[in-house]
Amino acid sequence: MDSAVDRFRELLRIPTVSHADESLIDFGTFDALHESLERLYPHTHRVLEREVIDGYSLLYRWAGRGDGDPVVLMAHQDVVPVIEEEWHHEPFGAEIVGEGADAVVHARGTIDDKGSLVAIFEAVEQLASEDFVPENDVYLAFGHNEETAGGGARAIAAELGRRGIRPALVLDEGGAVVEGAIPGVAVPTAMIGVAERGVMTLTLTAREGGGHASTPPAMPATARLARAVDRLWRHPFPTRLAPPVRAMLSTVAPHATGPLRQVLSTLSVTGPAIAAVLAKMGPEMNAAVRTTAVATELSGAPGENVLATVARAAVNIRLLTGDTVAGATERVRRVVADPEIEIEVRHASDPSPVSPWRGEAWRTLSRTVNETLGEDVVTTPYLQLGASDSRWFTSISDNVYRFTPFLLSREERDALHSHNERIRVDVWLRGIGFYKALVAAS
Template sequence: MQTPLARFQRLLRIPTVSHADESLVARGAFDEFHAELARLYPRTHRALAREQIAGHTVLYRWPGASAEGPLVLMAHQDVVPVVPEEWAHDPFGAEIVGTGADAAVHARGAIDDKGALVAIMEAVEGLVGEGFVPARDVYLAFGHDEETAGDGAAAVVELLRARGIRPGLVLDEGGAVVEGVLPGVDRRTAMIGVAERGHMTAWLVAHEAGGHASTPPALPATARLARALTRLQRRPFPRRISAPVRAMLATVAPHARQPLRTVFRNATLVGPLLSAVFARMGPETNALVRTTAVATELHGAPGENVLATTARAAVDIRLLTGDTVAGATERLRAVIADEGIRIEVRRAAEPSPVSPWRGEQWRRLAGAIATALDEDIVPTPYLQLGASDSRWFTAISDHVYRFTPFHLTRSERDALHAHDERIRVDVWLRGIDFYRALITRS
């Protein structure tokens, strides 16, 4: 009989890679993944209704004693591409490296996000086998293109909306159990995303007549573009403490050492100073206190000795709670200050609404953390730095949270979307216990 770990390894070995260019997606890998889910979790597939939506997104419904205010557990099947030679182990080999508490599964998707998906399936399979009936309906929503467009999750939301279903609690990937992230706080914290930043992509475009590179103009398109990017880098978006971050600081304040305990408790009064400190501490804390903008793609001439008729740069912008797409676009124009640079907003999503960090649903999450992980862990509201499929569900639920129930070190978090992604075996197994506890708490 297969163990939970063996089932996890099997699903990690299926390369469900998503690409922005959908012609590159191997659809057969997703078909194989679905077939393996059905084979590995037969009780779940007998007890839960299953629908396939928008291609390869799947939605399961587990009938409970009541259909009102259901629980939605989210995860995504797709993973980002890999560069195999950068990895110490086969990225789709799901090898176990190390022993004892250090034993870890190395694979693309181990954390992002098959770790959560398989842990959810393990929890449901076990509870179904025990004859458990949830107090309210439980939905499992597993998107297939979270890493690109998120169309699968959007289609699920439209389907649920059309059926008049308004979830009482939605949980997707997000913050983890961490330590040493916040200065002066030694306790482990469960970072529960109550909101996520908005996301927009702006293309900066410069044009010129072109010609031979041996006779360049005084300010070629590439130089004009480089100047615009330099101005943007030198004048970042302003810092401030948003409501979710202020709530996070107030929550951890009792567990912080002095003088930071007092500082965190008075974050409103000392906001400018505190945001300046956070901005200098590192990329994660800097992203908590400002809208960020970074050039990610550059395009110029088609040859080494040819002047670029068009020079373009893609700028990835993540909007802090309270900022807007329109405001960010205007700031780009003001900072770049060059009419020769055209700004094209290709895609944009405003920051999400903020879910409450008090009340019944928050207590349900906190209770599951205490029961399954550790009572010593401090659940705290958190501003999710990246985008997730959960953003679509804010249209049909007021309680949308982003939390992955795994204790992750800094190096493990740094491996997300990079090489050597991995998760410790005992950490992953405790995640199953978390989902069991959440499902069984009414």
């Protein structure tokens, strides 16, 4: 397996960084990634059909023996930018620190999302080299701009839809195998996302006549905007247990300790109180039980001694299952309670449909988790807190899931989109086994 790690490190060193402003993207890095994939995985490229879609996204088809509905395995090629001085190790150096079971690879993309992308290639390469033929078609879908627009994956899903393909199972990045993420539950849990929250951005704008900062009016535009942002922060969306979260808590209830077991077993009664308590137990739990809204961008005057004629804030909102763009926008208007604040929807999408946590697709995932990641791992539904490329595939499949087959600590999960992103080598290698078994079972 040392050669697999070497290939992983080589691909991590290619800085396929995406930017919202595409003029800043070095698309040559994506060309380099594609060339390296062809060279490093010759059996995959001998057996599978490959297409380039939307410029840089990749779609592979592995023809199966039968004509049943296919499986789609997803990952994305791009990574978020880095601030190098914040890192303890060179972010694209793919340095290994430690030995044996303590070995860790440090690099941007180790978890999000080249860890999955390369593990999928390793699994397929091993099977293709053994002349394995899947029962039904297997597709590999690798978008190139998940971290920004997601247009590549959207184009892939649209193309598959045009071809009349309805996958039996779609698996993208998402929840991981975690320990202690749910308070009072000690067993390791495989958090498989059955839905993801909607995402929208509202622009709040305050206007005034402007002038010199030495003679400010009673309520300048910046103060009016600050008051609106403060009102939003002090009046969060209400808490509740959405169906995927309720299913998660019910699934882990038998594994909870002490009185918590009874509390989680009677959610029809205790649900509102549980939601309120979870909201106070850290950012992840809070985001699982309410729609969240936070101001992320602020702008005002062009100079420090100038009154702003326009003060503007971008408010990023993540919609809990059951909430809508229209409903959230109206609630923001009520909370801001200022007709002089302009509120506009910059972009928005409602929460995804909820995939079932019963049926053959779910059983296949659950069996594969236990066979490859541990018999003691409890597979549970989970509400994906962030958006992923999988949202584009809900129009062509009823069984869209979000799961990254790696055992990740709290600290490792916190490093996503931050500095010092890393993954343990043995954890990554077990992920290859998961994808290999999933393809073989499909």
